[in-house]
Amino acid sequence: MFPIGDDDSEVTDVPVVTYGLIAANVLFFLVELNGGDAFVEKWAFIPSHFSQSPATEWPTLFTAMFMHGGWMHLFGNMLYLYIFGDNVEDNFGHLKYLVFYFIAGIAATFAQYVFNEGSSIPNVGASGAIAGVLGAYILMFPRSRVDVLVIRQVISMPALVVIGFWIVLQLFSGVGSISNTGETADAGGVAYMAHVGGFAAGFVIALLFGKRAGPSQTA
Template identity: 65%
Template sequence: MFPIGDDNSARRGTPVVTFALIAINVAVFLIELQRGDAFVTKWAFIPARFSNDPGADVSTLITAMFMHGGWMHLGGNMLYLWIFGDNVEDRFGSVRFLLFYLVAGLAATFAQFAVNPESAIPNVGASGAIAGVLGAYLLMFPKARVNVLLGRQVVAMPAFIVLGLWVALQLVSGVGSIADTAQTEQGGVAYMAHVGGFIAGLFLAVAMGGLRKSNDIA
């Protein structure tokens, strides 16, 4: 079940922050390709390095959010941001949405850090912040129609089903990934960052006044 779009008929303005975030992520990834592993090592969030000297490595809490491990990683994240970010930004307003996005991303990073603070694996990606966007979208627009690709058909489904299944996958995968990461120290999907970002998105949607009903998508 692959989301490809949603109903934007109730959107009031242009989601400039969403577009800017997508552009920055793409630009940073192109720089990664040009500069190679040294660039990734310098600007990725590495839990063990942060544990040893948090002050010296604090900037990577932000820079890692705009880096990706490959074209599929980038493409998947930007697709989800494109589909769901514009509506959340429309509800919050651009400035609050940017703050929301960064805080959700930080919460996601620390959720993954809490699982294995001594890991030497570089953590990169916007997945945690975008998981926060999904959490907020679920609370704000639970009945919004999301177009998903099922085989060769496009089917419109309620957001609470699409995102509910996504959450279930993260929780099931995350339970196994804790032990796997601790035992093998190999790279992979940071499921706990997804879970942490999603929970942060739920909390922030309420705390930042995102549940006003005046602009719901039908």
């Protein structure tokens, strides 16, 4: 299932923060491409480096959120942010949404760090923060519809099903990655626990501080 759009009928304001985050991610990725490996080494979150010197490495908690492993990594993340971010931003409000986004991203980073603190592999990507957006979305808009591309057909499905399928996949993949931590600590791949941690953080923050969907919202 490949999401391509959702119900924006409840969105009442221009999602300037979401658009700004997308622009910042694209621009930072272009700088990353120009900077090469030296740039990645300096600004990505590297667990072993953070363990050795958190006082000097803390900026990478933020900069790593705007870095990506390739064009497809960037495209996939920005697509999800574009589809689901505007609704969550409209619910939270611009400033609260921006703070929420960074908290979810940091929570995601630490969720991965707990299971792989000795790794020297750079952690990059907005995936953890965007997982937080999905966690908030599924609580705020459980009855919304999401258009998904299934093979060659576009089907409208409940957000609860689409995002629920995504998080179940992350949970199963995360459990598998934990069982192989000793063997793969220095191998690249997907930071599944960051996805799980970001999703959980987003859900909890939305539960505490977000507005729930009103009774007028229908499937």
